Amino acid sequence: MANRLGNETSPYLLQHASNPVHWRPWDAAALAEAVEADKPIFLSIGYSACHWCHVMEHESFENQAIADVLNEYFISIKVDREERPDLDQIYMNAVQMLTGRGGWPMSVFLTPQLKPFFGGTYWPPTARTGMPGFDQVLRAVIDAWENRRAIALEQSEKFAERLQEIGQAQDSGETIGIEFLDQAFQYLESIYDFRFGGFGGAPKFPHTMDIDVCLRYSRRRPDSRALEMAVHHLDQMARGGIYDHLGGGFARYSVDARWLVPHFEKMLYDNALLAGTYVDGYRATGRADFARVARETCDYVLNYLTDESGGFQSAEDADSEGEEGKFYVWKRAEIIAALGEVKGYRFCEIYDVSESGNFEGSSILNLPQSIEDWAAAHNLDAAELRSELDSERATLLRIRDDRIRPSKDDKVLVSWNGLMIDSLAKAAGALNEPKYLAAAEKAADFIFDSMLDSSGRLLHTYRHGVAKLTAYLDDYANLANACVTLYEATFDDRWLERAIDLTNLMIRHFADPVDGGFYFTADDHEQLIARNKDLYDNSVPSGNSMAAVVLLRLGALLGNTDLVDEAQTAMRVAAPLMKKHPSATGQMLTAVDRYVGPAREVVILGDATSGATRDFLTELRRTYTPNSVIACTSPDSLPDDDSPLAPIFAGKAPLPGSDGTVFVCENFACQRPVTAEEAIASLHP
Template identity: 60%
Template sequence: MANRLAQETSPYLLQHANNPVDWYPWGAEALDAAKDQEKPIFLSIGYSACHWCHVMEHESFESQEIADYLNAHFICIKVDREERPDLDQIYMNAVQLLTGHGGWPMSVFLTPSLNPFFGGTYWPPTASRGMPGFDQVLRAVADAWTNRREMAEQQSQLLTERLRKIGAGSKAMEEIPPGRIGMAVRQMEDSFDERNGGFGQAPKFPHPMNVDLLLRSFAETRNEHSLKMAIVTLDKMARGGIYDHLGGGFARYSVDAKWLVPHFEKMLYDNALLVSNYVDAYRLIGLPRYAQVIRETCEYILRDMTDEAGGFHSTEDADSEGEEGKFYVWSPKEVQDLLKEAHLAERFCLVYDVTEGGNFEGQSILNMKQPMSWFAEQLQTTEGELREEMAAARKVLFYAREDRVRPGKDDKILASWNGLMIEAFAKAGAALGEPRYLEAAKRAAAFVLEKMTDENGRLLHTYRHGKAKLAAYLDDYSYLASAMFAMYEATFEEKWLEESQRLMEVAIEHFYDQEEGGFFYTADDHEALIARNKDFYDSSVPSGNGIAALVLAKLGKLTGNERFLKLAEETVMAGAEVLQKHPLASGQLLIAYDLLQSPVEQVVLAAEAEDASVAELLEQLHGLYMPRTLLVLAQGDSPRSELLESLVSGKTPIDGQPTIYACENFHCHAPVSAENYVPERLANGKVIWPMV
């Protein structure tokens, strides 16, 4: 018989609906039951693409013996971390304090007052591999609650106090010591893997905020090693097994240092952030291989991760048919049977490392150990011809792979992650001149704003199968506001700029800390939890405070909104201690700080309404990497947003020709012909690679 989770919309919760565990979703029914029955709560948090979450379910939550013990001694609550990141943040902090590490599945034991007193991550059902068994853990916790309850409650109260202090952050500092970005870059240099790219050793994560920071640092300093670290990392990831060479898109991370063996799940946020990285790098150095990665990844999202209503789905699992990575791996015989021509199959196996012994449990994950140019030289052919051959071969294998059993997919739509992907599509569409990507961004933006917004104009966090629910978090507002700003930059449709400001106004009203500065993760009218967090650290996604400060800085500098600039500065200062002690862990906040402290150029392109040359000029400008330039289009006499009135007022084309008006650091330059300005920016804006 299905348990209470059968009434939920989350695919992760629904996966547990037929467990013999008497699961509750988080809510009043469960919390009241714990108080009424004076039972501790067993809180289990995970997500649908989590491999070890599936393992613990099969081993323990499907076990009748373990379920019977859980049901007798605990109130069992199952939470999807993607639906409730507020709960995940608080109790992950608790697990890290208790054990020194964290991860999913997360298993936490709470008092009926919701204070944690014991926790961990994955436990096997019985003792093995040097770990205690889940059965032992349950008996020990139940014994402690029955026989040493006062001690457990005292520990929980002390732990909760520490969680509240962590969540509140430190008091704002009066100033940030200089050189924070340089310190972060030096920290990256210390951990940079010169051979394989990326930072640190196994397991290796993409860290897109680091790449963003390196590209911005290079744009200011022209430090060649900063650019090298970014480019080598992007190249190695794009050639590695972490990248899906047939279908496009990136897996979550690599279990080794060489980007070869991924943890095969694909997350929407990783792909959004990495598309943005590759767009920035493409704008900077113009390598065609980056355009290919951008297109393939965007096509993957459009093909496999886009809801018919317009929003983007959340994740794809690592497993299919009960085996991790089975959907993605190949043998030489499979390649030979599909490609028919012996020489083409041999070439494909050489280029993509498909061998008899395999590189993953006897099978082969497609990856390129060398650049395509190297293989062309070995095969005594041209790089262009080899690329064409490999593209045709990949197409054959892709369609054959489509007949395999696909990994499971979590098709819920999250406002925050959609914001990241909308921004990526907007940037990709503008940089590549691809209208389809801009249309996908517009459609998803319209979907979130229409279907995931309540009658009061407040965002809702999650949507699935016609139902939107859960009050939005800071990430939802800040990521979506950033996406709306990117939509304006890509299309110059002023409604997106107005929407960006509206979203930030709501965030300021309901999330901003008027006393200490910075934004709380939850709104002032959110469900009361044991702590209210402020998030300044980046995780797998950028910090909500970092994005909020960046959007406020952009809006303030573009529109002259001094209040927004002040709030941006206060937000950065609220995280100043984080920037001082751990600059590399707060890259997004550093990016906001950099924009606030640096001169930003406001560029207005003024043109006649029917001037056909504007499209070409904009295409050229959109192809440039200009992280400190805010571009505005003033074409014709069409109605303009009040937000831009002070900036565009009086700026008209001279002699009927497109004209550039550029202002920087509180002064404006003389207007110049766009025909002269744009080629000069093009000449100075592109970098020849390799530089080093």
């Protein structure tokens, strides 16, 4: 073991355990060593599925000459950004201030007091293509520390002050109204790519939160282009190379404008969010192809990213056998050999597989035109063609599964699991697929059984029997939100009780009682140079936006206006950002949509597992009603006065002789109760 990473659980840190660089994990010993030795810290932050992190490791961190310099002049600390998003947030802000851009690997030089004075992202080992070499950077930093330290320290103080300012935000006092949604949609429409789909140009990311905004806005403004944009975006991604047409699931992003060439890493959070978004696309449009993509994406996670304990693992790498994308691409001859000439040539034509290829001499499967359009152009029955292609894709998947797979980051993170549990529970009802609900419940049970500390607080990460690191805001918010969805999928009170417990802990330890909103770290977290409020969506929703969503959902279910007020404050804190950067605050805008309303409470007295009540719930779960909350119980087991659900069921009684009674309340007014049969008819007038 060449350094101190060998005892870590993070696959990313373990990848560096044999480097000649004397890496330390971020811990008290490493930080104390920097102070005692009076050496600057070289902080390197990345993650296991990061292609350029692997490149920099091979080029520089396995280079003995560079390692010798790092070992003599620096305290080198390696951090997995997925384990320590708190550190990643702070020092990414610093790199962006220093260079005007960010990314991974992130490379930051800190004083022993943890204040940054220089940084960047990837550097090659020696200068090339206009980029300075890492060897040059190290010499310059050493020179600055030894010969111009006063200037470096002065700069670090200014950066630290600015980082503390960036991390703060306060209640703006603004009234939260529909104008936030109107302004946001106008901006999204102005940057939408109506040719290829997506927001902005290459590289293109899925932007699931913005799609959600468009789907919601289309209900509010049916005459807008919101539904057209959402459907087009979902269509283009599902047909592109960013989607895995054999195994299901999506790659991280597309390097080009038309979604053809992905960055091949597959992340749990992307697939969790996209599965839920395609479920909503299906519910909003009834399109079976959106349901199919949602199903295949859920199946990908269940088949390839599920720990034996039930938790969901973090990622699959982009590289295998030293080449990016090698696992996923095909030669024309391989497909013809597998499927035979007739079916093979047809498959290649449909999925854009050519002799010359569309990616470095090979082909990424994609659909230049839909299967239905191809069938029509060739006078074939579309359903029959799709069935044959399904069989052919299964054959190719079996062949591909025998290849050397990309490496996997098998740690389990609460925050990302919360996103996946939510989508699976939602998909279970919409797609009538009980195995998704079973998987969601198993994952949630695993977290509550194995990822709590002795005081009942969440731990952020788990791998190979070890759970550790104090959880962050998004761990609590995402899991609480998932528990609300599990309650609505099962009407098992334990999920609601867990959501309430998590939300109470979130408010107690993360809320800012003075300026409003929520900090990303708890009040008893390790003290860092800044304490941020997480307001911007990145690849995942911001912690504050998810907190607002779950507070609104629970507030409606429990009849608790204090929770709604807490959500309203969080939205007011984010109001200036929603106006200035709507494409970076999509999840908070969905909270605004729920808050502005109309929002519905659907309360059912009946047996959720049989008869008309079951039929009504089946139809309701297939219907796009994004701002509804649902509660159900048997008329014989109404909650007692001590139950958190007592207010929503108060005063309700079943209609005589009915097989289920449905109560719908909207904007503080309740409609007359109807039978479940009548309620089904009202869903499809």
